[in-house]
Amino acid sequence: MNIEALIRWILQLPVAHFVQTHSWMWATGEILHFMGLAVMFGAVVVFDLRVLGVARGLDLRQLHHYLRWGMAAFAVNALTGAMFIMTFPAQYIYNAAFELKVICLLLAGLNLACFYLFVWPRLRTLGPDDAAPAFARASAALSLTLLVCIACFGRYTAFYKFAPLGY
Amino acid sequence: MNWLEWLESTPPSTWVRETEALLGLPGMLFLHTVGMGLLVGTSLVIGLRVMGATPQLPLPLFARFRPLIGWGVIINVVSGLALLLAYPTKALTNPMFYAKLAFILIATLAWRSVMLTAFSGATPAVVTARTRRIMLLALFSWFAAVLCGRLLAYTYRHLMANSP
Secondary structure (H helix, E strand, O other): OOHHHHHHHHHOOHHHHHHHHOHHHHHHHHHHHHHHHHHHHHHHHHHHHHHHOOOOOOOHHHHHHHHHHHHHHHHHHHHHHHHHHHHOHHHHHOOHHHHHHHHHHHHHHHHHHHHHHHHHHHHOOOOOOOOOOHHHHHHHHHHHHHHHHHHHHHHHHOOOOOOOOOO | OOHHHHHHHOHHHHHHHHOOOOOOHHHHHHHHHHHHHHHHHHHHHHHHHHOOOOOOOOHHHHHHHHHHHHHHHHHHHHHHHHHHHHOHHHHHOOHHHHHHHHHHHHHHHHHHHHHHHHOOOOOOOOOOHHHHHHHHHHHHHHHHHHHHHHHHHHHOOOOOOOOO
């Protein structure tokens, strides 16, 4: 299937027509996408900074509670993000900033998989005052960097041509 | 020529609005987004702890994350002023902009009130039901400010002073 056929196929799905004819859907999606971003920032930044050594004394297993808020926010952002792409597929598929965002998202997913496979089993054995090992700190630093990159490329995505329903 | 039209014609305003540089309008919007994430996100985590989440974690240690909120404020005041400078008419003729400022004011006052009681240095910190309610108001207001900010892109009536 070539790209044009893919775009035509996405556009004939009911989502594109519905969102294009109900502009409040787009605005609501954007509002939820930004609120989700804020929740993710809070959860990820606090947890990663603790791994990096800030606020030692906070038990990581307890702090992990806030990552669940981040996961819920990610689910909201994945759904609203899918809605944006299905509404204006060409705007995203032919978009260098969006391609960079997808690469960062894939790297973040890979980093998260590594985190739960290798880093977390080690971190959860630590006491509240223990320093995290170097590989855990590297994973946290990568996670923070990718988070900012995802927000950055997401914001620049809107500036690659048509955003008929506002940027 | 009214003062908004004059402001829009000044070189700094024109630069933010029209430059092709990455630090122009998209750069300011990116900084505003990151600042929002730091400010609202960190406030949410500290707020949830104050309201009773993860009670085993010592509350005073959460004060270590408060500088993130300060950085968020600095980034967003600077980027927000740049965005206002680029399109003053767009913001100042939209009631939503004043609603956003009102929510930021409420959130700031409520937040400060909680910080003075929950992080007063007294050990153990006393978090009363009233403190929790004020924190809920602060968090609600932060998210309401995000809502209004996002709606600015859809509800403006005049983009620039000389536009219809």
